[in-house]
Amino acid sequence: MTNLELRAQVEELHARYAHALDSDALERWPEFFTAQGRYRVTTAENEARGLPLPVLYAEGHAMLRDRIASLRHANIYEPQRYRHILSAVLIDPEGANLVKSVANFLVIRIMENGEAQLFASGRYVDRIALPELRYEERVVICDSRRFDTLLAIPL
Amino acid sequence: MQRSWPVEGATRVPYWVYQDEDIYREEQRRIFHGPTWNYLGLEAELPDPGSYVTTFVGEMPVVVARDKQGVLHAFENRCAHRGALIVMHARGRAERFSCIYHNWTYDHAGNLTNVAFRKGIAGKGGMPADAHPESQAPKKLKVEAIHGLVFGTLSDDTPPLADYIGPQILPRLKRVMVKPLKVLGTYTQVLPNNWKLYMDNVKDTYHASLLHLFFTRFRINRLTQKGGVFVSADGAHHCTYTEMVEDRGDAYEAGGMRSAGGAHDFRLEAPELLEQVDELGDNVSIQILSLFPGFVLHQIRNSLAARQVVPKGIDRTELNWTLFGFADDDEAMLRRRLLQANLVGPAGYISMEDGAATGFVQRGVAASRDRASVIEMGGATIASGDSRVTETAVRGLWKAWRGYMQI
Numbered sequence: 001m002t003n004l005e006l007r008a009q010v011e012e013l014h015a016r017y018a019h020a021l022d023s024d025a026l027e028r029w030p031e032f033f034t035a036q037g038r039y040r041v042t043t044a045e046n047e048a049r050g051l052p053l054p055v056l057y058a059e060g061h062a063m064l065r066d067r068i069a070s071l072r073h074a075n076i077y078e079p080q081r082y083r084h085i086l087s088a089v090l091i092d093p094e095g096a097n098l099v100k101s102v103a104n105f106l107v108i109r110i111m112e113n114g115e116a117q118l119f120a121s122g123r124y125v126d127r128i129a130l131p132e133l134r135y136e137e138r139v140v141i142c143d144s145r146r147f148d149t150l151l152a153i154p155l
Numbered sequence: 156m157q158r159s160w161p162v163e164g165a166t167r168v169p170y171w172v173y174q175d176e177d178i179y180r181e182e183q184r185r186i187f188h189g190p191t192w193n194y195l196g197l198e199a200e201l202p203d204p205g206s207y208v209t210t211f212v213g214e215m216p217v218v219v220a221r222d223k224q225g226v227l228h229a230f231e232n233r234c235a236h237r238g239a240l241i242v243m244h245a246r247g248r249a250e251r252f253s254c255i256y257h258n259w260t261y262d263h264a265g266n267l268t269n270v271a272f273r274k275g276i277a278g279k280g281g282m283p284a285d286a287h288p289e290s291q292a293p294k295k296l297k298v299e300a301i302h303g304l305v306f307g308t309l310s311d312d313t314p315p316l317a318d319y320i321g322p323q324i325l326p327r328l329k330r331v332m333v334k335p336l337k338v339l340g341t342y343t344q345v346l347p348n349n350w351k352l353y354m355d356n357v358k359d360t361y362h363a364s365l366l367h368l369f370f371t372r373f374r375i376n377r378l379t380q381k382g383g384v385f386v387s388a389d390g391a392h393h394c395t396y397t398e399m400v401e402d403r404g405d406a407y408e409a410g411g412m413r414s415a416g417g418a419h420d421f422r423l424e425a426p427e428l429l430e431q432v433d434e435l436g437d438n439v440s441i442q443i444l445s446l447f448p449g450f451v452l453h454q455i456r457n458s459l460a461a462r463q464v465v466p467k468g469i470d471r472t473e474l475n476w477t478l479f480g481f482a483d484d485d486e487a488m489l490r491r492r493l494l495q496a497n498l499v500g501p502a503g504y505i506s507m508e509d510g511a512a513t514g515f516v517q518r519g520v521a522a523s524r525d526r527a528s529v530i531e532m533g534g535a536t537i538a539s540g541d542s543r544v545t546e547t548a549v550r551g552l553w554k555a556w557r558g559y560m561q562i
Contacts, residue, residue: 052489075504146345147344147345
């Protein structure tokens with residue numbers, strides 16, 4: 001596979017991930033990860049200080065599914081949608097079975113009353129397993145330390 | 156202040172307390188600048204001589220610093236000259252502090268030590284010999300640290316910190332803060348409501364298992380479990396706790412409550428997230444402690460955190476979370492604390508709803524400043540007890556608030 005083909009595949013993965021979250025297909029979210037895949041939301045500040053605290057963390061399909069099950073059946077939050085805007089995707093292949101990727105994101109949050117706001121910006125720092133093209137690790141590094149009201153739907 | 160409290164007294168809280176700009180201004184003066192101890196940070200964040208952090212007491216920007224002898228100080232982050240912030244970084248280490256505007260310089264205690272070109276240059280310019288810029292010096296806070304927590308007060312009338320916290324609550328604070336801490340990380344949750352609605356929520360032992368369904372669905376905390384609440388004599392501070400027992404009762408199911416598991420037996424696929432080691436050795440799974448006006452300490456299983464409540468206007472509050480472990484945590488404990496970080500904060504399984512619920516009150520009462528909350532669970536008393544189906548600690552908050560505000 002050429003670098004260009006690999007790049008197209010990685011961008012396609014990121015795009016499918018974003019569309020799944022934005023269209024409330026949350027049950028598909030775990031499937032974007034390998035069986036032991038890790039998902040971590042953190043802040044640029046904690047990363048810079050070398051502090052390990054996640055805002056949200058899951059490893060493996062069971063924990064990823066628990067997060068969605070809790071959103072569906074336990075947690076109460078005002079109806080809201082996200083719109084992910086992705087850009088500046090870089091890829092860095094590491095052997096035949098792994099490609100690393102960095103991409104910028106903006107997430108706009110739209111409430112039921114129509115209020116839309118810039119909810120989060122940051123970087124996805126990914127390790128993607130090949131050839132299955134799933135996230136072995138997705139670290140969501142938010143630029144700001146502030147989160148408005150709550151972070152329910154994953155970024 | 157000309158405000159009338161509902162005749163029912165302790166069981167009512169009028170909605171204007173969350174809405175009036177002049178109440179908000181008066182709170183800054185009477186509460187945050189008054190005879191209260193305000194949380195400034197953890198000693199672990201100020202480990203070395205020269206370490207500093209910037210924070211807030213009410214709306215006042217504040218610098219907290221450790222001097223070369225290791226003594227902690229706190230002072231208003233406002234230059235005596237033109238009022239600019241003296242320190243612009245969140246934290247760091249410094250030999251001294253220099254205002255960026257005109258390079259006026261301060262020591263770690265906030266004393267003005269140098270005015271640039273005070274005597275002019277080559278006999279020209281400079282300040283008159285009788286000028287006294289120190290008259291506008293930044294305010295200094297009295298600082299006390301207790302069990303690794305640093306507090307400051309702006310009033311000379313504040314009692315010593317241990318007396319302020321009182322004998323009901325102090326042992327519950329000490330219970331958690333048993334060893335040197337290690338900070339795991341921080342973040343801020345921005346709440347769309349008055350600061351008191353958050354404190355009110357923290358002290359409301361009645362809501363936890365009804366709003367936070369995660370608790371109840373997984374039988375982590377039901378009101379049928381053994382627990383209780385402590386309230387300080389003045390009502391200002393509280394502590395609630397729940398013991399580790401698996402609840403086999405069905406009070407929620409029998410009551411047909413939304414939070415009941417229902418026909419769907421809800422189980423985590425990865426329950427290791429909740430596995431607790433009884434590190435404090437007293438079988439308590441959850442303890443929430445609050446100190447007036449804006450400090451919360453939590454132990455939720457093995458998640459430990461300090462929360463600082465910072466008012467940012469009548470309908471906006473910043474909640475600064477600092478999660479920590481102990482310096483001697485092994486890898487397994489660190490991993491447990493990081494997994495259980497999922498329970499708290501803006502994405503917390505059992506805390507994400509708090510910001511939403513308190514915001515709903517702020518929005519719900521928009522046109523009802525003449526109406527009041529009904530706070531009658533447990534009657535009208537303000538006292539410690541072994542039931543959590545009570546709003547006793549909420550009534551305590553308002554008793555204390557009215558005392559400070561003279562309303």
